[in-house]
Amino acid sequence: MTPKSKSAAQQRPQPQVIRAVGPLRAWVSRVRDKGETVALVPTMGALHAGHLALVRLARRRADRVIVSIFVNPAQFGPNEDFGSYPRTWDADVLALSQLKVDAIWAPGVATMYPDGFATRIAPGGPALARLEDRFRPHFFGGVCTVVAKLLLQVAPDYATFGEKDYQQLKVVTAMARDLDIPTKIVGLPTIREKDGLAMSSRNAYLSTGERAAAPALYRALTDCAKHLKAGSPLAATLGEAEAQIENAGYAVDYFEARHAETLAPIQSVKDGPVRLLVAAKLGRTRLIDNLQV
Ligand code: PAF
Numbered sequence: 001m002t003p004k005s006k007s008a009a010q011q012r013p014q015p016q017v018i019r020a021v022g023p024l025r026a027w028v029s030r031v032r033d034k035g036e037t038v039a040l041v042p043t044m045g046a047l048h049a050g051h052l053a054l055v056r057l058a059r060r061r062a063d064r065v066i067v068s069i070f071v072n073p074a075q076f077g078p079n080e081d082f083g084s085y086p087r088t089w090d091a092d093v094l095a096l097s098q099l100k101v102d103a104i105w106a107p108g109v110a111t112m113y114p115d116g117f118a119t120r121i122a123p124g125g126p127a128l129a130r131l132e133d134r135f136r137p138h139f140f141g142g143v144c145t146v147v148a149k150l151l152l153q154v155a156p157d158y159a160t161f162g163e164k165d166y167q168q169l170k171v172v173t174a175m176a177r178d179l180d181i182p183t184k185i186v187g188l189p190t191i192r193e194k195d196g197l198a199m200s201s202r203n204a205y206l207s208t209g210e211r212a213a214a215p216a217l218y219r220a221l222t223d224c225a226k227h228l229k230a231g232s233p234l235a236a237t238l239g240e241a242e243a244q245i246e247n248a249g250y251a252v253d254y255f256e257a258r259h260a261e262t263l264a265p266i267q268s269v270k271d272g273p274v275r276l277l278v279a280a281k282l283g284r285t286r287l288i289d290n291l292q293v
Contacts, residue, residue, distance in 0.1 A: 015067070015093070015101040020111060024153055027066075027103055036063035040105075040156035040183075042147060045069040046086035046201035047095050050191040054160040055099050057188050061158045067096055068105040068150050070112060074120070075142030086204050105154065112149060121145045126170040129263035131277055132288070133167075135253050143168055144175050151181050159183050164190040164198045166277060166290040170263060190289070192218065198289045205285040214282055216248030220255070221276050221291040228257070228269050228293050241276075250280035260292060269293060 018024045031038055039058035043051050051067075058065045069092060076082035096104060120141055127133055127140035151159060159176075161169045173185045191199045196218035197211075206214055224241040228234065234257060242255045259266055260273040274293040279286060 013097075013100070015096050016103045017093070018103055018105050019107060021107070021153060024105055028154060031064045031102075037158075038062055038064045038066060038154065038156040039158040039160065040150060040154045041065065041067045041160050042150050043067060043069055044071045044085065044201065045092050046088050046204070047092045048191075048199045048201060048203075050162055050164060050199035052095060052099060053191045054162060054188055055096065055101060057186065058158060058160050059099070061160075061186065062156070064102045065099075066103040066105055066154060066156070067101050068107075068154075070105075070107055070146065070150075072112070072142060072146040073109060074113070074145055075139050077136060077138050080136075081202075081205075086201055105150070112146065119145070121148055121175065123171050123175055125174050126167060126263045127174075129167060129258065131167050131254060131256065131258070131263065132279065135279065140168070140171050144171065147172050148175065148179065148181070151176065151183050156183050158186050160186045160188060162190060163187050164200065164289065166275060167263060170261075196222070198287070200287065202285055202287065206282065210249075210282045210285065213249045214287065216245055217250065217278060217280060217287060217289050218291075220244040220248075221278060221289060224255075224276055225291050225293045228274070234266070234268055241278075245278070245280055250282050253279040253281070253286070255280075257293070 016027065018027055039062035041054045041058050055065060055067060071085050073082050121144040123140050123144045132139055161172055163169055169187045176183055176185050193199065195215040197215045220241040224237055227237045238255055238257060242252050245252055255278045257266055257274050257276055258264060259271065260275040266274060272293065275290055276293060277290040279288045
């Protein structure tokens with residue numbers, strides 16, 4: 001095949017796929033030797049437009065972008081979806097090539113957690129806010145352990161995280177601060193489908209009927225924020241939002257108003273800035289979302 005007959009995708013430089021810590025450190029050293037900055041986008045793959053927005057944000061911040069793809073067993077509970085979590089490697093690599101990502105860090109489980117691995121981060125503060133942690137007690141320990149490893153392995157100047165996982169963003173920010181990890185954690189507002197549903201890899205689990213009902217979550221958040229801003233009482237307004245979601249077919253885990261920075265409970269919107277946070281199950285799929293009031 002002559003170079004001219006190659007498709008644009010074939011001509012595009014592929015991101016370097018790295019699967020072991022030694023070659024990863026060599027890649028980082030080469031970049032650092034040139035005086036270039038690095039941004040890391042941690043993901044579990046199954047990339048959607050939300051992840052790609054994080055990649056574009058990383059590209060704006062740094063000279064080189066590395067995306068990690070690792071479905072982290074440590075953040076899944078025994079009855080959760082680790083085994084069935086969507087894995088879409090070929091599509092992920094194609095999407096990252098199109099965005100001219102420089103490298104993909106794709107370690108296997110045995111690379112991240114080799115035999116004898118025995119250290120786990122136990123985050124406090126926002127990780128114990130009784131939101132996600134109440135329903136997924138193992139989750140933030142697993143997230144912090146893997147994110148700490150990723151930040152130590154890559155030593156990036158920046159790491160980008162979506163606000164869709166709002167409590168996670170606060171937990172990771174606190175961890176980087178508390179452990180003096182010299183990476184700036186950068187948050188990005190949630191990317192939504194046209195009907196308001198927050199982009200999530202787990203949306204792929206929704207049946208057609210569930211997908212049609214799913215935007216009720218965001219509608220309840222926007223209605224609730226509007227009523228609170230107009231002065232409606234906090235407890236009653238949250239109760240109405242919960243009923244609104246249940247009427248759409250969701251089973252609600254929580255629908256709460258918290259201080260946007262500390263995630264502490266609030267008595268009134270005057271105790272703000274206020275963030276509404278929700279988690280609810282539609283059939284077997286658990287979705288989370290949040291919104292600033
Ligand atoms: O948000 C995610 O996809 C994961 O929790 C993360 C940050 C990649 C850690 O596994």
